[in-house]
Amino acid sequence: EDQVTQSPEALRLQEGESSSLNCSYTVSGLRGLFWYRQDPGKGPEFLFTLYSAGEEKEKERLKATLTKKESFLHITAPKPEDSATYLCAVPRSGNTPLVFGKGTRLSVIA
Amino acid sequence: DAGVTQSPTHLIKTRGQQVTLRCSPISGHKSVSWYQQVLGQGPQFIFQYYEKEERGRGNFPDRFSARQFPNYSSELNVNALLLGDSALYLCASSLVWTDTQYFGPGTRLTVL
Numbered sequence: 001e002d003q004v005t006q007s008p009e010a011l012r013l014q015e016g017e018s019s020s021l022n023c024s025y026t027v028s029g030l031r032g033l034f035w036y037r038q039d040p041g042k043g044p045e046f047l048f049t050l051y052s053a054g055e056e057k058e059k060e061r062l063k064a065t066l067t068k069k070e071s072f073l074h075i076t077a078p079k080p081e082d083s084a085t086y087l088c089a090v091p092r093s094g095n096t097p098l099v100f101g102k103g104t105r106l107s108v109i110a
Numbered sequence: 111d112a113g114v115t116q117s118p119t120h121l122i123k124t125r126g127q128q129v130t131l132r133c134s135p136i137s138g139h140k141s142v143s144w145y146q147q148v149l150g151q152g153p154q155f156i157f158q159y160y161e162k163e164e165r166g167r168g169n170f171p172d173r174f175s176a177r178q179f180p181n182y183s184s185e186l187n188v189n190a191l192l193l194g195d196s197a198l199y200l201c202a203s204s205l206v207w208t209d210t211q212y213f214g215p216g217t218r219l220t221v222l
Contacts, residue, residue, distance in 0.1 A: 004152075092155070092166075097158050098143075098145075100152030102150070102151055
């Protein structure tokens, strides 16, 4: 069964304190790994797609990396506006719809 | 350019009633997917449509149904509502069914 596990469930950082979020997955024939940001009560906002091990993508203070079994979302010098839930998802085996992890709830304190 | 739009924003229903949620995809996108998200969980896949044909269905009861119209907009219907159907219902669109999915703001359904 396709599974996506994110850790930690919640993370509290001081402004400027860098850290990483983890997403591990079990799916045969990975056809992409997706990162989304979700603010409370709103729809997920697309951040990155990674397709192959070793690939990296950056956007402002965020950098996503991919290995054969997991992905990391690195947050460098975070600001309070980076506070949100970060979701990781992979396409279901043999089909497109996404299987999501439960997310990491990030709080950045000024 | 307008993103994915959903209506209504919020909805309150009672057990046993029926509800219809609506979604308009990004212009040019031909695939629409529906997800249910309960508090503290990631979105769960319900349906995917591409070119008005059902491409996939998640593990939801037959009370849930959907369709896609010729203009690629979509409706999600839920019959005989249960308390457990209370959730944020998300619509996502993509160019084709294998492409990156972009989400709308969601419809918050509360069943009393």
